[in-house]
Amino acid sequence: MSISKLLVANRGEIAARVLRTARAQGLATAVLRHTFEQEGPAHLIADEVVTIEGPTPVAAYLDILQIVEAAKRIGADAVHPGYGFLSENAGFVAALEQAGITFVGPTSQVIDLMGDKVRARAFVEERGFPVAPSAIEDDDPASFVERARAVDYPLLIKPSAGGGGKGMRVVREDRTLETEIETARREGERYFGDGRLFVERYIERPRHIEVQVMGDVQGNVVHFWERECSIQRRFQKIIEETPSPALSPEQRLNICETAAGIARAANYRGAGTVEFIYAPDGAFYFLEMNTRLQVEHPVTEMVTGFDLVAEQLRIAAGEGLSVSQADIPQIGHSIELRICAEDAAADFRPAIGDILLLDEPAGDGVRVDSGILAGGKVTTDFDPMLSKLIIYGADRAEAIARARQAVRNYVILGVTTNTGYLDAILAHPRFASGDVSTGFLAEEAETLTTPGDDVSDLLMAAAALSDERLVAEVMQIPAMHRKMGGWRN
């Protein structure tokens, strides 16, 4: 079942990152490109670029039939889905299976199980792993309110079919419970066409800590330690790091072994991530399992020294994991910054533009996984994440210092990005002390978007003197008038 030709069914930085490892392993490689899409780094790395079509670029990347046909046509014997798009689509896995093409990822059964929040939660709970106290409406709709009340406050109401934070409501007082349930139900119906709900005990000031796991067909499951992902805006991570500054060595081992246990119980194959809510008192609860390679996987690679994509390819080819648990170290500290085309001061509104100048930082402990090229255009066709800046340091303080220097030296001109905002987070005393929760960015919104020193006169001078037409006009004015200073036309 060895792999000789790999199609990467993705784009941007993750396609480039997967292709680099595949090429290094001597595989023939191919990647997709939509007819409207700009050339990116992935297209320069792959041996072959396969054009896909669709009413919108996103629709094309979700078109199972077209992508499976493309894989067959070019003779690919394996497909790596990256993250997003079809990476957690059981139908895609089944279609590839039918075509005799290897999917680099878990089985469709596991994808199905973990894709259903309520089922995944029940699976984990039944096997004795920690989940937050909860009540699920479907178990017995008539007693739902009563059972919700018994979970005790504060409560978090979630749509069963939900995701991305939509329709979630926090309830702190009993008198608002029933009206909040009805509001959440309407939101669930509006966003997901499904009004079924469940409630969980709401954890105040939670951290988001996740564990990288990997399993092979031989039944071995290992973890590659944790990642702390509490720095989020709009329920999306923008800074991740490992190790988590919150965990003691005992807590770390406990949470990582719990994650490996969940993966083992699910007969997990390939790379996956078990996400937990971590409470200030040290308790942690299963949140969900992502059955794919995560955006933030590079921080794990930096501290363990393993190439997770290489391990994925080994496992997909039926070979066992290259390591056992005892051989997976966690040395030093790594931080990832997601560089996004967005305006942090305007509620993170996506920005577009032409990349007029691009100069990526380099140096000790600096890795850039980029999806953009100088001269390219940033559009809203895709996610606003342009690239990832991944930093390694001997300890957290060194990693933060290097990250600040690197993000300040990351030159992207022509489109608004969040580099200044990321620098402000890194410079914040609460970040430095590790005293954060998932509410950190919202709590500190004002401090983080405060403009720095007023340099507008310098900026205007630079804009004026680099305006060739303006300078030419000024220099044509006769010398006599120049001396008069306030010359007007």
Add this chain to the structure above:
Amino acid sequence: MRRIFQVGGVEAECWLIHDGSRFILNTPDGAVPCQLDATGEPGGHVLRARGVVQELRLAVGPDSTFVHLNGRAYEIGRVDPARRLAGSDGGAADDRIVAPMPGVVVSVAFKPGDAVKEGQPLLVIESMKLETTLSAPRDGVIAEMPFAAGDSFGLKAVLAQLAPEEK
């Protein structure tokens, strides 16, 4: 020469002059003698202004100049006062379909010269992964349809314009 610059949402009217030996930018906050010299690296410059020597990276776009200075990136909008006046007769507000968000055009239903009825879908756009249909605000004739399927547009871009109503 007069220019209007926009920094951080604030507009400032400036005059650039050369007094025979140096450039002076007269800003609302005072006169800034200044000099800009290119260095070797792409977009690299040294700016001398208000007694400060500052290295920066710079790129000039069609409507804005982008500057990376002291670890931060800035956009400086350039408004040519002459063009601003010429462009002020851009038509009544209800003649224009303005982009509510940056996005990409999915499909276009009409071309310039076509007659449309109020409420008729003119074009479909995709912004933030959601498709939105934009319809004609009134009966009229399409004057401009500047974007084709697949084109990207920015916030507040004019996506369609109707010919002015005959009075």
